[in-house]
Amino acid sequence: MEEKGAENGVAAMAACYQGFDPAAYLQYNYTPPRADFERKDSIVPWKLACLHKAFTEGDVSGELLVDIGSGPTLYQVMSGCEVFNKVLLTDFLEVNRQELRRWLQDEGGCSLDWTPFLQHVCKLEGRRPSAWTEKAAKLRQVIMDIVTIDVHCPQPLALDALPSAGADCLVSCFCLESVSPDLAAFTRALGHIGRLLRPGGHLLLIGALGESYYFGGPGVKIPVVPLNEAQVCASLKESGYTLIRLEVYTLPQDMRVGVDDVSGVFFVKAMKE
Numbered sequence: 081m082e083e084k085g086a087e088n089g090v091a092a093m094a095a096c097y098q099g100f101d102p103a104a105y106l107q108y109n110y111t112p113p114r115a116d117f118e119r120k121d122s123i124v125p126w127k128l129a130c131l132h133k134a135f136t137e138g139d140v141s142g143e144l145l146v147d148i149g150s151g152p153t154l155y156q157v158m159s160g161c162e163v164f165n166k167v168l169l170t171d172f173l174e175v176n177r178q179e180l181r182r183w184l185q186d187e188g189g190c191s192l193d194w195t196p197f198l199q200h201v202c203k204l205e206g207r208r209p210s211a212w213t214e215k216a217a218k219l220r221q222v223i224m225d226i227v228t229i230d231v232h233c234p235q236p237l238a239l240d241a242l243p244s245a246g247a248d249c250l251v252s253c254f255c256l257e258s259v260s261p262d263l264a265a266f267t268r269a270l271g272h273i274g275r276l277l278r279p280g281g282h283l284l285l286i287g288a289l290g291e292s293y294y295f296g297g298p299g300v301k302i303p304v305v306p307l308n309e310a311q312v313c314a315s316l317k318e319s320g321y322t323l324i325r326l327e328v329y330t331l332p333q334d335m336r337v338g339v340d341d342v343s344g345v346f347f348v349k350a351m352k353e
């Protein structure tokens with residue numbers, strides 16, 4: 081009975097995603113004020129700074145980085161592509177995988193220009209902003225594939241998608257809480273993706289705090305599990321991760337632009353036990 085309820089919840093979430101509109105989602109979340117590189121308190125520069133720091137502390141290393149629930153976005157692997165020789169992008173929806181493929185193939189038709197993001201990450205790395213073309217080339221070179229994922233499956237990727245040892249690092253941004261019907265499903269999904277990671281490998285997790293919905297397109301209201309910091313920490317522990325660091329960003333009033341009811345963002349660096 082309980083199992084049936086969980087299955088229904090997951091199926092209802094999948095149905096909500098059928099209306100997801102990559103171009104609208106990018107417009108809502110990856111243009112100013114949320115992506116304003118002139119402002120220190122803008123949300124995207126905060127996320128990029130967290131990722132830059134996590135990838136350059138020296139403890140995160142290996143061959144393969146997997147991004148869980150990439151959506152139509154690339155910012156989350158712009159630091160990691162300098163550390164890992166192979167990056168695997170993943171998403172549940174073909175429309176998002178197509179958006180990523182358009183950027184990868186570099187033949188135009190992308191819904192967002194990632195140049196300012198690449199320039200900003202170059203600056204964080206102490207390079208001149210004009211080095212962004214080299215970073216774009218590097219990113220295109222290391223992305224090995226863009227594949228289907230379902231974090232609600234105990235085996236979220238196709239069996240042959242990863243080497244048997246697993247990934248050395250996972251990054252995942254705003255995915256698990258916005259695809260899960262409740263906290264129990266969020267915790268289970270954390271466990272499922274952990275099976276893709278080698279023991280001792282790192283998880284870099286970014287997510288929404290206190291969010292109950294977001295718009296994935298005009299009129300496409302997607303429910304979200306409202307999380308607090310204590311719940312994130314407890315779920316990580318239950319799913320076999322050791323927390324290294326948790327950082328929190330509180331949204332300034334003018335960053336609350338009516339496309340969701342998020343109140344904050346968490347960044348977690350953790351290690352699989």
Ligand SMILES: C[S@@+](CC[C@H](N)C(=O)[O-])C[C@H]1O[C@@H](n2cnc3c(N)ncnc32)[C@H](O)[C@@H]1O
Pocket residue numbers: 094097100148149150151152153156171172173176229230231232252253254255258259
């Ligand atoms: C809020 S978006 C996050 C996108 C991107 N990572 C970002 O930082 O903006 C959530 C993503 O989860 C994907 N998704 C939906 N259901 C999923 C599932 N069952 N397993 C994995 N990803 C899923 C959606 O297609 C969407 O791209």
